[in-house]
Amino acid sequence: MGGIKVIGIPMSTCTQRVLVVLIEKGAEYVVEPLDMMKGAHKQPEHLAIQPFGQIPVIEDGKFKLFESRAIVRYVAEKYEGQGPSLYGKTLHEKALVEQWLAVEIEEFNAPITAAVVQLVLGPKFKGIPADEAIVSASLEKLEKVLDVYEAQLAKNKFLAGNFLSIADLVHLPFLFLLVGVAKRGEVVTSRKHVHEWYETLSSLPSWKKVLALAA
């Protein structure tokens, strides 16, 4: 069948979110790169499949889907019978996975994105140096969120319980940029259980494979 086509770039956080889940599930996939630097994501051909002009998009046969967090849910459901069960095994476990997926968007995403844009993406892609005031303010907000994660991860190895789920994996790309690339991960490494959780996630063979693809 050829597997799932991922239209995106392995260096991009949202594409990485999809790739790490595909690899964890042992799903067949192929990456079709999009030339973002040339603005391919804003061209009519791409807008026809992703009207917000973003990546990634997947094509599974004739079925097309965008939004990385919708895609990882689809992959977790479609490949339920193979690889680790990334949605838990019961209705309750699945509900808790959804809860922490929502927390990632509502609480975690904005402050870490703001910090990473300043520390990595601005300097790298636009030659703009980091605004340390924004970095400070963002990391302060992120610390309050990570205090809640610390309490949760003191009770369970992973966010939704003692099983790895898509709720954990969606956090990886931006955590890696902050800790591994920007080297500003004190907010993570200073919290014992958050640190252990990050170490576990970033040591996954699936994540190492994503980094190899991104290199």
Place this chain on the structure above:
Amino acid sequence: MTIIIHGLAASTCTSRVVATLIEKEVVDYVIEPVDLVSGAHKKPEYLALQPFGVIPVIQDGDLTLFESRAIARYICDKYANQGTALYGSSLTDRAKVEQWLEVESQNFHLPIGTAVFELVFKGYRGLTTDDSVVEANLSKLSSVLDIYEVHLSKNKYLAGDFFSLADLSHLPYLHYLIHVAKKGDVVTSKKHVNAWWEDISSRPSWKKVLELMAGN
């Protein structure tokens, strides 16, 4: 077993949960009001249930669950065999619903949430609306809704030809922007978006939610 919702009927996120329960024909639930004015949501008893100190949170037997969109998804799965099929009827239907739920929670929610906060919720706290923030966010929202306009000219609902959780999830903030803040032109001036809004807000479930809001 009665589902306990700790929240407020008039609140955007609580109403998202209540609308879902009604669409799924669930009657065994109760709203236990959280006194935001007195800061109940920041006290230890509440934080033990919802550590971020926001509403709502539900208790369903031994499950405690927060984040309104997670709660709504849980209700859809738990009551899959009754009420409206809010996830459609196939894996790909469900994926499309998830796609538009993600669009709602990010592309749509950020500008409309900010605008509604400035226009309505700041007033509840005795703070002043920042008109430039409102302008900027209504402009962003309008650009997002231009994309919805094209999509809804080809599809009756967001995920296709069926009403889904993705459509429902937009109701609370659209209601607050259009009927409470009275700044709904960016919505009502777009033909297909307006028709979609009229359709989804006329559903019996949403009318029931409005009754509960008025009773608050």
